[in-house]
Amino acid sequence: MFEESGLDAYQHTQLEARAAAADPHHLVLMLIEGFLDELSRVEGHIQAKQFERKGRAVTKCLDILSGLDTALDREKGGAVADDLHRLYDYCGRQLFEVSLNNDTSGLAIVRQVMTDLKDGWQALAAA
Template sequence: MFDESGLDAYRHTQIEARAAAAEPHKLVLMLIEGLLDELARVEGHIQAKQFDRKATSITKCLDILSGLDTALDRENGGALAEDLHRLYDFCGRQLFDVSVSNEVAGLSIVYKVLGDLKEGWESMTAA
């Protein structure tokens, strides 16, 4: 059986391989899915009062949001790019508030925003 660090390394390698082969819109979808998975970990860590792990998971979430935001072409992307920038910023501020308050209820709006974004990206890949 894998120890936790070995399993994490395996997952990381698997994710890197998928990302290297992904088209840009699929990569965005992968990042959103990863962000949703990490949000679930944040929630679990808060409920278990594992605040050191919560902090690590919040940092991962913020890193993913930053990556998504950095990838936006705000100069040429028009209103869509600006709207996504505002949504990513909102989610980051919400996560900061959750990190300070340790109130999982604050995650519900982040789940909603990201779930809606995921649905939109999925519809693009199906088209």
């Protein structure tokens, strides 16, 4: 247990350091990557019937989606920001349904949407 706590603390510190040094594009990428990692945990917890852990993982995913959505500048971002808002909302609703029914089949589309967004942000960051 202590080793896990130490590892968790180390990973948290590393994440905070990366976030502090990141530009906005990389922050979005970090959030999306964190979302995808947590989404895999949701799937694993459902399959293992660890529903309390699933609930915590779903909450983390929803918090990340909320953070991404809150960061949108809908006035300056125009149609792109509106489209991202709708995608984040859609992913959140899908995730809620997955959690409610403990059915992982709905995760594939959420994973695909967020992976596509990640790929797009990576291309922007590289440009």
